[in-house]
Amino acid sequence: MNVTIKEVAKYAGVSPSTVSRVISDSPRISEETKIVVREAMETLGYHPNAIARSLVSKSTYTVGIVMPQSTERAFLNPFFPQALSGVSAAAHEQGYCILLSTGVNEKEQLESIENIVMGGRVDGVIIMYSSVDNEALDTLKKLRVPAVVIGKPLKPQGVLYVDNDNVEASFKVTEELIKNGHEKIAFLSGSFKFVVSLDRLDGYMNALKKYNIPFKKEYILELSDYIKEGAYEVTKELLERKDRPTALVVTDDVMAFGAMDAIKRKGLKIPEDIEIMSFNNVPTAELTSPSLTSVDIDAFNLGYEASKLIIEKIKGEAAKDRVIVPTKIIYRESSK
Template identity: 50%
Template structure:
């Protein structure tokens, strides 16, 4: 016979309504009581019927994740697996599930989001990037649907809760580090220029050069996809120049890996011939050859805080708008050195 809430209540010596509140993680129930009820649930093997609860509360207890592109490309980059770990852990703590939507084009992703929202499949959405002209963000704002952005919104920044790094400052500091090593011919390899993160990192790079009195060389700025092939294509373009750079700021570790692969094939030494500083500090940054100097942006925390603050918005429509800045740190390794 199936275990019921009444069975759990009797076992824990509490009212059935208290068990329901513990399942819903009601803040009015003390931690001591929650512990006792959860232990009773575990002892009896009771599992809440989340479908029945959803029907009763008109809540799905599901968070939608809006991926920035097709799954085959997106999951090549370990940035997204790390951010999903943070999102998943945060959602799990509040008994929320995750549902992903992807698409091969921006329009396809937009249509999938509309179906997800209008179909009542999710209680809120996390957007995993921010674009300069973001139809999804505008759609969600007009519908007053709960959402949080990982990244800085291009418009209406003060009206949208977002979790981000100070990408301008991080890129400025990365460029300044290479300047301190004596490099003046510094190139920038960025991602899609419609992404706000790319814009901010480009502006930080340009600002550091301006302060140092170095004129920006437009040929030293290349934009490709956040993929290994993107890094390969970017460095190939830079090496065609008669005066190629001695250092690179690369906006993503996976792109930097593509750069390293291409330079190794051409017998160009890193850091002796070209120094590299990249972003994200994913696992392979530490095991690359040479190890990558990389800006650690605390990817897991970005995801964790995004889910946490979305659930707060879902549960309280009057939750204030927040701008949450996750700290960054430059991790110095073997791919950067003083200019010879």
């Protein structure tokens, strides 16, 4: 038999309305009373009804999640499960749930965002990417819904976001390759419609400039998606050139796996013939042969901090507008 609020109130020696206010974490109730009521709830095994809780607090206790593409396709890249684990962990700590928006293309995604927001199903939204033309963010601004972006927006003023310093991280990776004696360094990236790709390109170019290495446009390779097969094909073509590179900066480990397959199929050795350094440090990076040197961007913490920040914003407690998560290079066999 379910325990009722009245039973909790009687056990704690307070009124039912006080129990309701404790459930909604009202600042009008003292911490001492909250402790007494929560202990009574735990003793009696009382669990607040989510709908009733929402009616009392006028909050859904739910955060919406916007992916860069269809959810099924996004999960093929290990970054998103890792980041979502962080989002979920922080949300759970605060008593919040998460709701994934759906849609196989941008139009359907925007419709999904409008449906969950206008339907009163979420209190705020986390956008799991930052694109040059971020229509999802624009839509949320028009709907006056709190939003946090994972990734630095192209125009960050007035936008809450969580990110790494991708310009600096890419600079360090490219600098490492230059110090290892390379001047022919190619840059293999995901779509430049994402700000993270542009930031990492800036870091790469900054390093070339610092060490007076000529920039070669033909060494810049862009893929529309972060997929292994696409990276294999463009790397295969790159290796056919007379002036082939001796090192690769790759902006995503999944693409790096494809590049490594192409290099090995060509009969070249890693890192002796071509040295590779990548980004994201996905769990399988250490399992490849040779194992992949990669920048650990701490995807879990990116999600965790984004979740904390959006909940703080929902509660009116956000004291900052951005969080920068540190990175570090994890050295393995693909680099010297």
